[in-house]
Amino acid sequence: MISYDIVIIGGGPAGLAAAISARKSGIEKILILERDRELGGILNQCIHNGFGLHTFKEELTGPEYAYRFIEQVEEEQIEYRLNTMVMDISPDRIVTAMSREEGVVQIQAGAIILAMGCRERPRGALNIPGYRPAGIFSAGTAQRLVNIEGYLPGREVVILGSGDIGLIMARRMTLEGAKVKVVAELMPYSGGLKRNIVQCLNDFDIPLKLSHTVVDIEGKEHVTAVTIAQVDEHNKPIPGTEERYPCDTLLLSCGLIPENELSSKAGVKLNPVTSGPVVNEGLETSIPGVFACGNVLHVHDLVDYVSEEAAKAGTSAARFVKQEKTDVSSGHVVELKATDGARYTVPCTVNVDAMEDLLTVRFRVGSVFKNSYVSVYFEDERIQHLKKRILAPGEMEQVILQKKKLQEKPDLNTITIRIEAE
Amino acid sequence: MYDVIIIGAGVTGSAVARELSKYDANICVLEACEDVCEGTSKANSAIIHAGFDAKEGTLMAKMNVRGNQMMDQLAEDLDIPFKRNGALVVCTDREELEGLTTLYERGIANGVEGLRILTRDEALEMEPNLSDQVEGALYAPTSGIICPFILNIAMAENAFQNGVDFFFNTRVEDIRCDENGIYHLRTGNGEYQARYVVNAAGVYADELHNLVSSHKISITPRRGDYCLLDKDAGSHVSHTIFSQPTKKGKGVLVSPTVHGNLIVGPTAIDIEDKEGVNTTAEGISTLISKAGNTVKNLPMRKVITSFAGLRAHEDGHEFILGEVEDAPHFIDCAGIESPGLSSCPAIGEYIASLLKEKMGLEEKEHWNPKRKGILNPETLSIEERNALIQSEPAYGQIVCRCESISEGEILDAIRRPLGARSLDGVKRRVRAGMGRCQAGFCSPKVMELLHSELGLPLEAITKSGGNSHIVLERTKGADGGNL
Numbered sequence: 001m002i003s004y005d006i007v008i009i010g011g012g013p014a015g016l017a018a019a020i021s022a023r024k025s026g027i028e029k030i031l032i033l034e035r036d037r038e039l040g041g042i043l044n045q046c047i048h049n050g051f052g053l054h055t056f057k058e059e060l061t062g063p064e065y066a067y068r069f070i071e072q073v074e075e076e077q078i079e080y081r082l083n084t085m086v087m088d089i090s091p092d093r094i095v096t097a098m099s100r101e102e103g104v105v106q107i108q109a110g111a112i113i114l115a116m117g118c119r120e121r122p123r124g125a126l127n128i129p130g131y132r133p134a135g136i137f138s139a140g141t142a143q144r145l146v147n148i149e150g151y152l153p154g155r156e157v158v159i160l161g162s163g164d165i166g167l168i169m170a171r172r173m174t175l176e177g178a179k180v181k182v183v184a185e186l187m188p189y190s191g192g193l194k195r196n197i198v199q200c201l202n203d204f205d206i207p208l209k210l211s212h213t214v215v216d217i218e219g220k221e222h223v224t225a226v227t228i229a230q231v232d233e234h235n236k237p238i239p240g241t242e243e244r245y246p247c248d249t250l251l252l253s254c255g256l257i258p259e260n261e262l263s264s265k266a267g268v269k270l271n272p273v274t275s276g277p278v279v280n281e282g283l284e285t286s287i288p289g290v291f292a293c294g295n296v297l298h299v300h301d302l303v304d305y306v307s308e309e310a311a312k313a314g315t316s317a318a319r320f321v322k323q324e325k326t327d328v329s330s331g332h333v334v335e336l337k338a339t340d341g342a343r344y345t346v347p348c349t350v351n352v353d354a355m356e357d358l359l360t361v362r363f364r365v366g367s368v369f370k371n372s373y374v375s376v377y378f379e380d381e382r383i384q385h386l387k388k389r390i391l392a393p394g395e396m397e398q399v400i401l402q403k404k405k406l407q408e409k410p411d412l413n414t415i416t417i418r419i420e421a422e
Numbered sequence: 423m424y425d426v427i428i429i430g431a432g433v434t435g436s437a438v439a440r441e442l443s444k445y446d447a448n449i450c451v452l453e454a455c456e457d458v459c460e461g462t463s464k465a466n467s468a469i470i471h472a473g474f475d476a477k478e479g480t481l482m483a484k485m486n487v488r489g490n491q492m493m494d495q496l497a498e499d500l501d502i503p504f505k506r507n508g509a510l511v512v513c514t515d516r517e518e519l520e521g522l523t524t525l526y527e528r529g530i531a532n533g534v535e536g537l538r539i540l541t542r543d544e545a546l547e548m549e550p551n552l553s554d555q556v557e558g559a560l561y562a563p564t565s566g567i568i569c570p571f572i573l574n575i576a577m578a579e580n581a582f583q584n585g586v587d588f589f590f591n592t593r594v595e596d597i598r599c600d601e602n603g604i605y606h607l608r609t610g611n612g613e614y615q616a617r618y619v620v621n622a623a624g625v626y627a628d629e630l631h632n633l634v635s636s637h638k639i640s641i642t643p644r645r646g647d648y649c650l651l652d653k654d655a656g657s658h659v660s661h662t663i664f665s666q667p668t669k670k671g672k673g674v675l676v677s678p679t680v681h682g683n684l685i686v687g688p689t690a691i692d693i694e695d696k697e698g699v700n701t702t703a704e705g706i707s708t709l710i711s712k713a714g715n716t717v718k719n720l721p722m723r724k725v726i727t728s729f730a731g732l733r734a735h736e737d738g739h740e741f742i743l744g745e746v747e748d749a750p751h752f753i754d755c756a757g758i759e760s761p762g763l764s765s766c767p768a769i770g771e772y773i774a775s776l777l778k779e780k781m782g783l784e785e786k787e788h789w790n791p792k793r794k795g796i797l798n799p800e801t802l803s804i805e806e807r808n809a810l811i812q813s814e815p816a817y818g819q820i821v822c823r824c825e826s827i828s829e830g831e832i833l834d835a836i837r838r839p840l841g842a843r844s845l846d847g848v849k850r851r852v853r854a855g856m857g858r859c860q861a862g863f864c865s866p867k868v869m870e871l872l873h874s875e876l877g878l879p880l881e882a883i884t885k886s887g888g889n890s891h892i893v894l895e896r897t898k899g900a901d902g903g904n905l
Contacts, residue, residue, distance in 0.1 A: 035820065085820035100818040103808035122860035124650070124727030131700040132729060134890035138862045149866055151880060151893035176897050220697050221889040237703070248894075261824075 003108040004079075005029040005321045006314075007095050009086050009262070010115035012041020014294025016069035017307040018113045021314030023076045027321055031107065032073070032080035033097050039073065039080060040066030041117055042140070043303065045147045048168055050195070054304035065303060089266040091287050111289045111317040114263055114277065115310065118256040118295040120165070126254055128160075130217030133224075139165040139253040143172065152176055154249030158226040159183040160214050162190040162197070164301070164394070166253020171200035173251075180204070181245045184212040184228045186235055189368045191255070192394045193301055215242060217250060226250050256299045266290070273344040274298040280333075281350045281359055282316035283309065291317045298346050298362070301396045305362070309346075334412050341365050341391075341419030342374075350415070352406045359401045361417070365391045369419050374399060377416040378409055391419060424448050424587075426777065427607060427616035429594050429630060431455075432463035433570065433763055434755045435622035436577040437770030443584035444774065445783035450616075451578070451586060452609060454593035454626075456887025457847045458840065459574035461624040462762070464850065465648070465699065465731025467687060468570050468679055469662055471761040472509060472562035474529025474537065481741040483532045485765035485772070490564055492767040500576035501795035502569065503680045509565030509662040510545060512716040514555040518668050522560045525666075529562065536563040551659055553718050565662055567680045570763055571850035572795075575840070577770075580793040582839045584786070589614075591887065594623070597633045603751060605634075618751045618781065620773060625696045625734045627742075627756035634749040639742065639756060643696050643732035646688025647705035652724040652858050656682040658717070665716045674712045676720065681853065686713045686720070688731070701730045726858050733759035741765070743772060745780075753777070796834045796852055800826065821871070822864040824857025832868060836875045843876065845869065846886040865892070 005027045008015045011034030019030050038044065043051070046062030053059060056068065073080065081099060088096040093109045120138035135154055137145070143165060145151050155178045159166045162185040170180045183201060188211050190197055201208050209228065215237050216227040230241035258276040260268070269278045269286035276297040277285040284291050293313035294306045331351040338345050343366045350359060369391040376384035376399050384399060391397060399417060406412060426442060428435045431453035439451050455461070470493050476482035497504035513522050522539055529537045538561045545559040546552055552559075582588060589611065596608040597619065607614045621630045628641040651658075656678050665673020676686050689705045706728055713720050736742060736757030746752045753776070755769055762769075777783065799807050799817055810830075811818035817830030835842045835851035842848040845855060848868050855861030855868065869883045869892060876883075884890040 035823065083819060085823070085826075087826070098807075098811075098818055098820065100811065100815040103811040103818055104804045106804075119859045120862050122726065122858075122862060124860050125725055127649075127703075127706050127725060127728060129701045129703045129706060129728075134885035134892055138859075141862045141865060144866050145893055146897055149880070149893075150897050152895055152897050153893050155894065215703065217700075220699075221886075222891065 001094070001106050001108050003110070004031040005110040006031070006113060006317050007107055007109035008032045008113040008115055009089070009095070010034065010041065010117055010294070010296070011039040011080055012115065012117050012294065013043055013066060013069065013303050013306045014117070014296070014310040015041070015113070015115035016066070016073055017310035018115055018293055018314035018317070019078045020069065020072045020076060021311035022318045023078055025315050025318030027318045030078050032078065033084045033086050033095070034080060034082050035085045037083055039070050039082070045140070045144050046168070047147050048172070051303050054302065055307055069307070086262060089262050089290070091267050093289055110321040111291065113313050113317050114285070114290065114292040114296050115294050116259045116262065116296045118258045118299055120252070121255040121257055123252055126252070128214050128217065131219055133217070133219040133222050135219065135223030135248050136217065136250045136252070139163070139169045139251045142251050143169055146172060146176060152178065154178065154247070156181060156247040157249045157251060158228070158245050158247045159251045159253060161185060161252055161254035162192050162208060163253035163255060164192040164196050166251060167192045167196040167200040169251055169253070170206050171204060174204050174206070178249070180206045181247060182206070182228065183208045184214065185210050186213045186231060187211070189392060190394055194392070194394075213237060214250070223248055223250055256295065258296045258299065260296060263292070263296070271344060271348065274346070276346070279347045281347050281355045282319070283313040283347065284316060284320070289320050298344070301394065305396060332410065334406065335414050336361060337414055337416045338363050339416055339418055341367065341369060342417045345417060350401065350406065352403065355403050355406070357403050359403070360398050361401060362396050362398045363417055364396055365393055365419055368392050373420045373422060375418045375420045376401070377418065378412050379414060423604070424450050424614065424616040425781065426618045426620060427452060427605070427614055428620040428622055429607075430622035430624055431458040431578055431588060432461050432622065432624055433459070433574045433577070433766040434758050434769055435620070436574050436581060437766040438620050438622060438755065438773045439581035439586045440577045440584070441770035441774035442777060443581045443586050444785055444789045445778060446786050447781065447783055449586045450614070451581070451588045452592045452594055452607065452614060453588065453590050456590050456843055458578040459571050459850060460886070462732055462734055462758070463570055463574050465729050466570060466646070466760070466763055467648070467675055467677065467685065468568060469675070469677060469764070470504070470566035470568050471764040472529065472537070472565040473532050473534045473761070473764070474525050474560070474562060476532065476761065478528055478531040481743055482761060482765070485741060485768040486761040487533045488768035488771070489761070489765040490566070492771070493566060493568070496767050497568070499791045500573070500580060500793045502572045502576050504566055504568045505680050506564060506566040507661055507678065508561065508563045509664060510540070510549060511560040511562070511664045511666050512545065512552060513557045513559060513666040514553055514715060515668065516557050518666060519558050521666055521668065522558055525560050534562065534564065537561065549659055549661055549663065551717055551719060552663070553714070553716050567662065567677060568763070569680050573763075575851060576793050576795065579839055580791070583793065584789055588840055594630060597630060599634060599749065605752065618753065618777060620753045620755060622755040622758070624758070625732050627734060627754065628736070631746065631754055631756055634752050635746045636748055637746070640737050641757060642692050642735045642737070643694070643698060644735040644759065645691045645693050645698060645705070645730050645732055647701045647709055647728065647730045648685060648687030649706065649709055649722070649725045649728045651684040651686065651721065652726050653682045655684045655721045655724040658684055658720065663716050665712070673715055674709055676713055676717045692735070696732070699730045699732060701728050705730065727860055735759050741769070743769060744776065796831055796838070799828060799831070821867045822854035822857060824859050825853045827852050827854040829871065832871050833875065836872065843872070844884045844886050844890070845872070845892070848872070
């Protein structure tokens with residue numbers, strides 16, 4: 001069986017950054033397995049700008065951002081295989097992959113980095129009633145058709161969901177000559193970034209209707225109209241509030257789901273809130289030597305954070321391969337919890353002995369909070385209390401933990417992140 | 423001029439076509455849609471019923487039990503998946519326990535084998551996720567699960583192999599019988615003539631029947647909404663779980679599918695529109711609430727799609743099979759609602775033997791009952807799979823990630839006789855797009871394959887024929903590069 005020190009599943013932004021960081025940590029035999037025909041992942045179809053402000057202090061398009069990393073992968077001569085589908089991962093880190101050229105191959109990996117990204121929630125999962133004609137797309141599929149294949153799905157568009165891809169596609173479809181009639185959002189707030197609402201909807205006079213959902217889809221062969229209605233506090237449509245929009249296209253941008261079918265088949269423990277693996281401070285999953293980063297771990301808002309997180313997974317995997325890792329059994333492990341408006345944390349546990357001097361803990365909130373505080377508790381003691389003018393589910397938040405602070409508390413079991421009024 | 427024209431390429435029409443193809447006759451099938459399996463056949467519970475439900479002595483009972491018996495051989499001949507997973511009719515009301523005995527006795531009278539009444543404990547042992555309210559159950563080991571698309575497609579392909587012509591996008595608009603007893607069928611695609619006509623037009627069978635007969639029949643489309651759950655949830659139950667029908671009405675079933683998903687449904691709502699396959703919010707919420715009556719902890723968050731199908735309910739609630747009294751040589755297969763899928767092979771056999779008698783048909787010397795299915799590489803060992811990929815590299819390229827479907831399988835689906843011509847055609851043949859992302863990732867790639875195989879422009883590729891195109895036109899400047 002062929003073997004590699006590190007096998008990275010996925011050649012999108014997470015996989016690329018993880019590979020480069022593992023190489024910089026001194027690992028020679030690295031292999032990236034990518035199912036698509038080129039490296040870069042979903043960034044290749046994100047031809048709008050706004051990527052890389054944090055990483056490169058400039059605004060890049062998705063392909064440009066990806067290219068910065070692809071260039072480094074090429075320079076570092078990191079091996080990658082395209083059009084290669086990983087079929088299986090075993091708990092003892094045997095990766096089974098398949099391609100046209102090589103058929104089914106098994107690869108023994110010293111460490112595995114999961115970087116498979118996420119997929120969009122389909123219409124069926126939303127239980128939207130009505131017909132099932134042509135003309136209904138998840139926003140990302142439409143984005144691929146328009147930006148990669150060069151075809152326009154339709155001319156009159158309704159969008160359900162105000163996730164970032166939906167917002168971006170509202171602008172793209174408008175620029176391509178289509179009329180976007182309305183963006184309906186089930187929640188009383190948008191799931192996307194504030195800047196995308198301003199730049200993609202407001203700038204083009206596209207109405208955003210919060211607390212609205214699709215209650216009917218008409219058209220037997222092709223979409224002919226979509227009816228939306230306002231919803232009450234239980235997200236149930238309110239009779240009498242229906243508005244019918246004649247249209248030929250319905251785009252759905254109703255959430256992303258980390259693609260963890262391979263992970264869970266291998267026995268990786270998943271967090272039901274994020275649908276991503278439960279990881280420790282080194283982004284290692286419940287299976288030793290299997291790491292996760294990027295949208296397969298939790299859905300990110302900005303790719304810059306994906307790259308940062310993936311670099312960490314790369315370093316951790318390198319340490320694992322070089323067996324520099326602190327023995328977990330002997331370490332002081334603290335559990336991280338999210339309550340009172342905070343929905344989850346990544347990572348879920350911290351081994352105080354193994355952690356670096358500073359640890360970034362990322363999380364999201366469950367609803368909109370204004371003039372609130374992000375608080376960090378060591379057991380019942382409040383350690384951090386940061387004022388935030390606004391906290392929204394569409395944006396990722398973070399707190400930073402200091403190793404020396406944790407070391408001062410040898411009996412510490414639980415760190416809790418809470419959103420507080422003051 | 424044909425000896426026999428069969429109207430409709432659903433499971434009934436295709437089963438009749440296959441059985442008739444045994445005989446020396448000139449046969450064709452006229453289908454209104456662009457593919458086989460486009461009506462009632464494509465949206466149902468996908469169950470091969472044991473046969474205890476229909477009233478003793480009815481055609482429904484006879485055809486169901488016979489159809490069930492025929493299914494193993496048929497599945498083997500047609501190389502299609504079929505599993506006898508057994509069914510439980512669950513009683514959750516002590517007052518209604520007697521009803522299980524009634525069903526049991528009816529099943530015995532119908533000739534159903536292996537029926538057994540289970541106590542609460544026996545039922546729970548067999549199926550731990552049954553509702554805590556379970557009082558007893560009727561166990562029917564011969565009940566099975568099948569893929570209705572593949573059954574339909576395979577029967578049609580086999581009929582085609584044996585010489586039956588198929589014409590798609592050919593809706594019969596009028597039927598007239600001339601003085602020589604020849605039927606003239608006017609379609610959107612010109613006129614077809616035949617000495618015999620088999621009416622297997624599903625929800626439209628009444629309209630065609632009423633064109634030739636003064637004894638009118640009336641078919642009401644009875645809509646059933648369904649939810650399909652992710653394969654993650656596919657082992658929540660292993661048997662098909664029915665709710666015992668009571669005075670309070672019929673419940674919904676919960677069953678694994680032969681491909682490993684979980685299906686929940688159907689509702690039963692009589693409508694007027696014969697194309698009214700839209701789901702409704704009430705329908706779906708009824709399903710979700712009723713499903714919990716027999717099975718607990720159903721993971722309804724795992725729903726990947728919901729859909730609705732129409733049962734062709736005739737007022738008499740009985741299959742109408744045979745020659746129409748005042749229209750000689752016009753054979754009805756009407757009112758084929760549940761258990762129509764289970765009964766279709768028996769209906770095919772019955773109608774074919776009836777026509778054999780009437781027409782004096784001779785058996786063909788070389789009739790081939792076997793059809794080779796689309797190769798599923800997942801059934802191969804790694805060595806076999808590698809040998810396949812070496813000779814046919816397209817089998818090494820996964821197109822549908824969720825269901826792990828390779829380009830090779832999709833090309834086979836398009837290239838084979840009566841091959842796929844649309845995204846749904848591909849989906850029903852090889853399941854590309856049937857998984858948890860519901861074609862989000864694979865549809866652009868399947869479109870490309872259809873485009874290159876069929877030589878159609880991308881704008882002409884459809885979801886399911888007609889006006890269901892996926893893309894409208896090229897984007898501005900997409901041809902750039904040719905400056």
